Amino acid sequence: MPNDPIYPRNRRFIAAMPVIAGVCLLIGVATLAVSSVKAAVIWCLMAGLWWANYMLSRKTPFAVVSEEALLLFPSPVLPRKVLPWKQIVRLRLLAGYRCQIYMRNGRRVDVRLFWLDAARRGPFVQTIEAAIARNVAHGADPEA
Structure with a gap:
């Protein structure tokens, strides 16, 4: 077994998640100022989902190796x-x-x-x- 049995997630993609959330939030605010409330709520909801995915992805590894099994976290x-x-x-x-x-x-x-x-x-x-x-x-x- 390897010395470090934890295989972390792709750090580059995790680092991009707050940026994507910020862009979605900015689009949501701009949509609220220009267009309908429904579209703005959808964009802000997407921003919240990206932020939640970021928070969970930072703490969840991709895989963990134990003596008995390989644990995958898709x-x-x-x-x-x-x-x-x-x-x-x-x-x-x-x-x-x-x-x-x-x-x-x-x-x-x-x-x-x-x-x-x-x-x-x-x-x-x-x-x-x-x-x-x-x-x-x-x-x-x-x-x-």
Whole structure:
């Protein structure tokens, strides 16, 4: 297991969230001055949602590695995905910072690596590949 089992979210995208919230708020205020109240409320609501997403994303990691399982947090508000190491049989890397993790029970978990901090993408993939290699070394059938 790696020394730091926590894989943080993409810091650049998190840093952009307050800027997006500010722009939405400015558009909402400008819309209120020029146009309808309904459109202004929608823009201000979008600003609030971006700000809430920012606050939650700062505190929620992308993934946590434990001895028993890989915990994925696809979104700060969605429930986490628990992938036991012994159940992971294959990792497939796709274009555009995406990968698929295949489980022994036939389930496929799609992971968007864009949400992972850029410096940690390589070690994250290597950790999963090492777990698969351990499963194969211990006699688990990777095609099961």
